[in-house]
Amino acid sequence: MDVIPGAWRRTAAGAGLLSAAGEVAPTIFAEMSAAAVRTGAINLGQGFPDEDGPAAVLEAAREAIAAGANQYPPGRGIPDLLEAISAHQRRFYRLVVDPATEVLVTAGATEALTATLLALIDSPDDEVVVFEPYYDSYAAAVALAGARLRTVPLRAPGFQPDLGELADAVTDRTRIILVNDPHNPTGAVFGDEVQREIVRLAERHDAIIVTDEVYEHLSFASPHIPLATLPGAAERTLTISSAGKTFSTTGWKIGWVHGPAALITAVLTVKQYLTYVNGSPFQPAIALGLRLPDAVFADAASALRAKHALLGEALRTAGFEVHAPQGGYFTVADATALGGADAAAFCRTLPERAGVVAIPISAFVSAARRDDYAGLVRFAACKRVDVLEEAARRLAGLRGA
Template sequence: MRDIPGAWRRTAAGAGLIGADGSTHPTIFAEMSALAAETGAINLGQGFPDEDGPAEVLEAARAAIAAGANQYPPGRGIRDLLEAVAEHQARFYGLHPDPAREVLVTAGATEALAATLLALVDGPEDEVVVFEPYYDSYAAVAALAGARLVTVPLRWPDFQPDLDELRRAVGDRTRAILVNDPHNPTGAVFSAEVRDEIVRLAERHDAVIVTDEVYEHLVFDGPHVPIATLPGAWDRTLTISSGGKTFSTTGWKIGWVSGPADLVDAVLAVKQFLTYVNGSAFQPAIAVGLRLGDGFFRGIADTLRAKRDLLGDGLRSAGFEVSTPAGSYFTVADARALGATDAGEFCRDLPRRAGVVAIPLTAFATPGRRSEYATLVRFAACKRADVLAEAAARLAAARDGEINPPGA
């Protein structure tokens, strides 16, 4: 692989795409989705909905296309969406970013994260602290930026970080503390004590807090609390979110960053050389979505809470031990009682044995910590209720003598 550029190689290694022998392989999501297609299994692996979002939002996109919104939008994003994001932050959280200087539209939250870390990190002396297990792009982008990834473990069953471990992870080399709350893949919502300690440590070590809040409206017990709302946090926090999860439009890739103007400008300086701009006709549609009534936002949380409970009950009936998530699309279950010793093998075998696809939690962990998650599996609840019920029935039917480790 000597001919592969170093940046690509670092990124692929960070994402777990290069094996010990130097060979490349697809992500676990591509692999499991291919298994679902091959076997006809129900795909509860990848986190995308199987229903469209609100009609008003879809119609706004059609109207924008018909009205000619088909060329490059402004570099920061169309004015209406910038204003809608600022209004949203004020309406739900009491934050008041300047739409002209403190909001930036991006190609989904993934580009926002990439542009942010590339803007903040100066080189291999810088460290990025993340909570593990983590969304796989975090390691890839940290590697691309040349930073060292430092992880703080989240452990079964509540997936709250130990504050002493968090304190040991954050130091004077920490350039960014990356916080995904609600958390993918565990479904955890961090406690007030954890949020306060993140802010305290960031202030002490002069780090920037980068938050991934794409599941902000999918919190099941109480309101979402952005870290940027905490005392002393705004001046050092970049808040990232998107419309994909909230409005079931994951394919549109409309995200945004909000925060202090100097930090947002730094992100823009990088972003303009990534996608430059995107989603001209989708930006006004997401603006419409952000201005929907409170009933819509309560409704999506209520709907997903019911799906969470339906999935959780089905998993328990099938013999799994379940960690009940406080937010997000995802439920983590322990397959140890079903004979699993390796979550990867278990998930690769599950489509043929039970007709259901899931993702091993080890796919979200560094090699040295995968043993801590060896029997844990992530299921996505963002599917139709009838699909979840069918998946639960298949798992329950396969429980006796069929969901077993290979060779059993």
């Protein structure tokens, strides 16, 4: 008996979730993390920090558990967190968001994104435009929603989209333009011209803008500017973010989405059948975190910027060509000069050669474009300084290897 219905089997296979034998296909992330464990290599592949976030946020979670906040919270999220998210958007971006009708707490940004796509895709003819390379869950979520994925390439060195290619990709079939800014994996921050063109095309083709802004407080080159703040954007934009990256609490999975009330209601309709609710004692802790002084947010960005500088110098010393990020957790480097023209093969040998794990950028692109990113490798800078210093020492040996 086929326990996976045919339509779902085709969808999963199309998203790269199943092997040819119908088994769950392991990701490059799982493969490289296993290599780190097997070899004792430093894992700069997966994007999670190895330090805790603000002590006040952690203590608030402990207090909430002790106070009995251990059962289901309200479906939209606890009122205090909804208020805190609204106040945060007003404080940092002058966005006015109704906490009662325009905010929804989710199990991280990934659930917010998946629920949004499932809620808003109407037809198999609907298209979702994304910027490539893209966070790997995007293609899977688009496939599960039954839509078509259209990609716009981001090319080194600046990883900014060509506006002509963007205009070609957005058509009357476009249901959603999905924007990740600051961008994973490239570390790019989109410029004003790109942002304005995204909004113009969305208006012209009556598309919805969905933004993934989880690195909003980790932008180095300039303050983060949400697309929803641009003229004409708020009424057609769903803004997604989470606490994991800002407060180094990736395991808590507290995210949110805000936007027009009708769209949020549609997302809630789907979300209630996914996780229903989540993270009851973590929600008041994140509410507290979002109200912390500005210095806490600025210091987090400053500390990560310094880590990127340390990692970037180590990679240059080792012989990589480094594309310095403008935001986020990751530094992208070209390994071609080190024999890494095939970055996937290079990453598979790197744990044994240098005792460091990284991820090839080809893991974030469609098969048709892998050659365009063949030599590029992603390294995570969101680790302790002593860990990055040890990684630098190990990587230095590549020049003479």
